[in-house]
Amino acid sequence: MADADPRIDRLRLIRSANVGPITYRQLVARFGSATAALEALPHLAARGGGRAPVIASEDAVRREIARTERLGARYLFMDDADYPPLLAEIENAPPALILRGRLALLARPCVAMVGARNASAAACRFARQLAEALAGEGITVVSGLARGIDTAAHAGSLGGGTVGVIASGIDIAFPPENAALQEAVAERGLLVAEQPPGTEPRARHFPYRNRIIAGLSQGTVVVEAAAKSGSLITARLAAEAGREVMAVPGSPLDPRAQGCNLLIREGATLIQSAADVAEMLRPIDPRSVRSPGSRYAAEPVAENAGEPERRRVTDLLSPVPVPVDELVRQSALPAAVVQIVLLELELAGRLERHAGGRASLAG
Numbered sequence: 271m272a273d274a275d276p277r278i279d280r281l282r283l284i285r286s287a288n289v290g291p292i293t294y295r296q297l298v299a300r301f302g303s304a305t306a307a308l309e310a311l312p313h314l315a316a317r318g319g320g321r322a323p324v325i326a327s328e329d330a331v332r333r334e335i336a337r338t339e340r341l342g343a344r345y346l347f348m349d350d351a352d353y354p355p356l357l358a359e360i361e362n363a364p365p366a367l368i369l370r371g372r373l374a375l376l377a378r379p380c381v382a383m384v385g386a387r388n389a390s391a392a393a394c395r396f397a398r399q400l401a402e403a404l405a406g407e408g409i410t411v412v413s414g415l416a417r418g419i420d421t422a423a424h425a426g427s428l429g430g431g432t433v434g435v436i437a438s439g440i441d442i443a444f445p446p447e448n449a450a451l452q453e454a455v456a457e458r459g460l461l462v463a464e465q466p467p468g469t470e471p472r473a474r475h476f477p478y479r480n481r482i483i484a485g486l487s488q489g490t491v492v493v494e495a496a497a498k499s500g501s502l503i504t505a506r507l508a509a510e511a512g513r514e515v516m517a518v519p520g521s522p523l524d525p526r527a528q529g530c531n532l533l534i535r536e537g538a539t540l541i542q543s544a545a546d547v548a549e550m551l552r553p554i555d556p557r558s559v560r561s562p563g564s565r566y567a568a569e570p571v572a573e574n575a576g577e578p579e580r581r582r583v584t585d586l587l588s589p590v591p592v593p594v595d596e597l598v599r600q601s602a603l604p605a606a607v608v609q610i611v612l613l614e615l616e617l618a619g620r621l622e623r624h625a626g627g628r629a630s631l632a633g
């Protein structure tokens with residue numbers, strides 16, 4: 271008999287080993303449901319040359335759901351009608367989010383604001399004032415609840431509309447000194463997590479967090495950032511998603527301003543006021559975003575691939591990430607065939623996905 275709770279098998283698939291967001295979307299598109307995809311995992315992994323991935327148990331998922339509900343949080347799945355359409359447009363959009371707070375804030379124009387954790391006092395003051403002005407104009411400010419610029423952005427926009435995206439579970443505050451601010455964001459704004467409750471933040475979680483920040487927003491503003499920083503990763507992800515990239519200029523003598531000045535030199539819009547930001551946020555044409563029912567069919571997936579095709583794709587892979595489009599071009603195979611080979615390899619633990627539609631051999 272079918273489970274009465276439709277969340278169970280979807281979460282089991284999401285929490286299973288080697289099932290990333292792209293693979294999840296392709297599996298549901300190919301098999302029609304998470305339940306059917308779970309049944310197919312062992313066979314697909316075997317075709318990819320690996321052992322069957324560890325599948326999340328029903329009991330574990332039920333415990334996660336109960337814990338989430340005790341925390342006053344809720345799930346938002348990609349096929350839900352109120353899943354943010356802009357986020358659904360990125361290639362590795364999270365199949366499920368855990369939320370506390372006002373989901374309606376994501377229906378307003380959203381702008382991400384990121385920057386240095388060790389930001390200068392002047393930059394923090396500017397970020398706080400900019401966020402306050404943007405929120406006052408009905409623009410939702412999205413940031414990551416980190417030290418420095420993130421903290422200033424949330425503090426400034428808390429009264430008007432702010433969204434905090436975290437790299438941990440919905441019940442874990444990081445850094446610890448932002449626990450009160452995180453709770454305030456959940457109560458007055460919106461708190462967003464991709465990881466299940468109880469998950470401590472790990473270094474690998476932050477790039478995934480950054481792609482949600484960029485994906486929710488029509489544009490990303492970098493207030494202060496060094497030449498090599500996570501803020502520039504968020505800006506790059508925004509650019510890859512076709513969103514606006516904006517930066518606040520700084521003194522050439524301050525290393526914390528080098529990243530922003532570099533972005534401006536490379537074509538980012540120079541920002542000095544909330545009016546500058548608002549001017550860059552164009553209305554989204556509803557015809558350009560997918561409806562909830564079509565989000566799992568973003569890419570065609572072949573029924574299967576033969577051994578010659580599988581070998582042709584595998585031989586082109588290496589530990590160096592390469593665009594999937596390049597694999598299609600060099601293999602001279604249909605894109606759907608390349609995608610099923612990559613899906614099988616990922617389920618077998620032999621493939622890693624990277625930002626920008628790239629893939630590499632694992633390890």
